[in-house]
Amino acid sequence: DTAVSQTPKYLVTQMGNDKSIKCEQNLGHDTMYWYKQDSKKFLKIMFSYNNKELIINETVPNRFSPKSPDKAHLNLHINSLELGDSAVYFCASSLTGGHDETQYFGPGTRLLVL
Amino acid sequence: GNSVTQMEGPVTLSEEAFLTINCTYTATGYPSLFWYVQYPGEGLQLLLKATKADDKGSNKGFEATYRKETTSFHLEKGSVQVSDSAVYFCALSDLSGGGADGLTFGKGTHLIIQP
Numbered sequence: 001d002t003a004v005s006q007t008p009k010y011l012v013t014q015m016g017n018d019k020s021i022k023c024e025q026n027l028g029h030d031t032m033y034w035y036k037q038d039s040k041k042f043l044k045i046m047f048s049y050n051n052k053e054l055i056i057n058e059t060v061p062n063r064f065s066p067k068s069p070d071k072a073h074l075n076l077h078i079n080s081l082e083l084g085d086s087a088v089y090f091c092a093s094s095l096t097g098g099h100d101e102t103q104y105f106g107p108g109t110r111l112l113v114l
Numbered sequence: 115g116n117s118v119t120q121m122e123g124p125v126t127l128s129e130e131a132f133l134t135i136n137c138t139y140t141a142t143g144y145p146s147l148f149w150y151v152q153y154p155g156e157g158l159q160l161l162l163k164a165t166k167a168d169d170k171g172s173n174k175g176f177e178a179t180y181r182k183e184t185t186s187f188h189l190e191k192g193s194v195q196v197s198d199s200a201v202y203f204c205a206l207s208d209l210s211g212g213g214a215d216g217l218t219f220g221k222g223t224h225l226i227i228q229p
Contacts, residue, residue, distance in 0.1 A: 033216055041152075041201055041224075045216025056216055090157060092217075101146065101207060103217055105158040 003027050004106040006091050012112045013081060021076045021109045023091030031055070031096050032074035033103065034066060037088040046089075049074050050096060086113045116141045120204045120220035127194055128228050135189040135223045137178075137204035145206040147171075147180050147187040148217065152201045161189075161202070199227045 004025045013019055025032060033048040047066040048056045054066065063079045078085060091106040120137040127133060139145065149161040149171070162171030167182035176191045187204060204220040 035216070041222045043158075043203065043217075043219040043222075045218075048216055058216075092158075102148070102160060102163060103207070104160065105150075107157040 004091055004093055004104050006089075006106040006109050008109060009107065010110050010112075012114065014114055015081055015083060017081050018077070018079045019081060019111075020078070021089055021091075021111075023074050023076070023106055025072055025091075025093040025104070025106075027093055027095070027104060029093035029095045029104075030071055031094050032068065032071075033092040033094075034074065034076050035090045035092065035105075036060075037090060037108070039087070043090070047074075047076075081113045083113050086111055116145070116206060116208050116218045118204050118206055118218055118220035120202075121223055122221050124224040124226050126226045126228065129196055130193045131227075133189070133191040133194045133198075133225070135202055135204075135225070137187045137189065137220060139185050139187065139204075139206050139218075141185075141206055141208045143208045145208040147178070148205045148207070149176070149178055149187070149189050150203045150205060150219075152203065152222070154200070158203065194225075194227050196227045196229055199225055201225070 007022045031050040034046040037043045049068045065077045068074045088108045090108045092103040094103045117140045146165045148163045150158045151161045162173040164171040164180035170179045178187050178189045201222045201224050203222045205217040
């Protein structure tokens with residue numbers, strides 16, 4: 001009964017490859033997010049999707065593209081991976097417009113680019 | 115823009131010591147405030163939250179009070195345990211823009227509790 005799940009948990013790949021990370025939530029939330037945590041543990045928002053519309057697109061390279069087939073899923077596609085993309089990527093979800101807009105996080109995907 | 119400042123640590127304490135982790139914020143609107151905890155090798159877990167001034171969030175012996183006058187949300191615990199060793203993140207959510215928004219995080223405080 002995991003609330004927010006991500007796959008894979010670990011991802012090791014070569015520079016220049018294209019990879020995807022999947023995220024699913026079963027909380028009935030309408031907004032999903034992707035965050036990047038760097039080697040110093042600093043967390044920064046990358047994207048959020050609300051009802052299939054991109055709400056935030058921070059200054060991330062266009063090699064990163066979020067794709068949301070439905071409200072329960074927000075996948076992250078990364079093209080032409082670079083060494084600097086190595087980080088932990090967290091998916092999160094929330095229910096907007098209500099009393100509680102707390103964001104709930106997935107377990108993270110640890111990406112290592114060689 | 116919004117920002118969160120917290121002591122970075124590492125903070126090293128002995129078991130049963132009193133804990134304070136300071137957190138201050140700047141925001142354009144009326145943010146909700148959160149503390150998240152990240153245990154080694156794991157994801158982020160919500161520890162506690164407060165949505166308006168003077169609210170006190172509490173969970174697992176941890177407390178934090180939303181102080182609008184000092185723009186602070188300091189985390190406290192009266193007696194820490196070894197199992198509290200983790201990284202603690204202060205964060206805010208500012209919905210003054212009207213739509214869904216990401217959290218603004220502090221840089222995290224690494225807490226080490228020694229037996």
